[in-house]
Amino acid sequence: MIIGYARTSTLDQKAGLAAQQRDLAVAGCEKVFTEQVSSVDMLKREKLEEAIEFAREGDVMVVSKLDRLARSVAHLVKITERLEAKGVALRILDxxxxxxxxxxxxxxxxLTSIAQFEREIMLERQREGIAKAKAAGLYKGRKPTAKAKADDILKLESEGMPPLKIAETLGIGKSSVYRILSEAKEKAV
Structure with missing residues (x-):
């Protein structure tokens, strides 16, 4: 199946949306997901998520322009990895x-190689900045959130709450919950 995705950033871009829908129809899209939302607000891109979830192995997802699909090369890489994992091809008309x-x-x-290169350069600069801040005595690091909640984790676990529910309840990662529970058991031995 050929699946189309069209997006505009604002509600007043009706002509742009209509043009995308026309191009997708010409490209043979059998089902088209459309939305009018900024690419920056990823939480609200529900139709893109629906399109990706809808796609099945052997399908092709089509967009009129690259910027209608992804906000950056790194974002494009994430989307294409998800599609590739499902066996879905991507076609960008323009x-x-x-x-x-x-x-x-x-x-x-x-494009993927360029994105990886950009990411590695950014991480290298970040490491250099952290080293410089540490040398100047200005770097404090990130405050450990899960360890601050260790007592709560142990309390909820003693009340019979499963680790995944503890993580959800306290808003921390499940691996942090398992690590704290494991450390507590090691200390008890």
Whole structure:
């Protein structure tokens, strides 16, 4: 199945949305998911999530332009990894990227490599900044949130609450809950 996704940032971009829908229809999309929401507000991109969830192995997801799908190359990488894991190809009409072809996969892999390079440079700068701040005695690090809730974790666990529910209740990661419970058991031995 060929699945289309169209998005505009604001409600007053009706012509842009209509143009995308027209292009997707010409591309043979059998089902089109549309929404009018900013790409920055990822929590509200419900139709994109629906489109990805709807897609099945062998399907092709089509967008008119790259910026209608992803807000950055890193975001594009995440989306394409999710689609690839499901066996779904991606076609971007403006730019002729089609992951069902070798050339399309090459273009996408080049974008992915650039994103990885950008991320590594950003992390390197971050590490340098942290080292510089530590040397100047200005770096405090992140406040440990889970350890601050260790007493609550142990209390809830003693009341019979399962670890996953504890994590959800306290708003911390499940691995943190398991680690604190494990450390508490080690101390008890």
């Amino acid at each position: 730019g002729a990227i089609d992951t069902t072809t070798a050339n399309g996969r090459l273009h996408l892999n080049m």
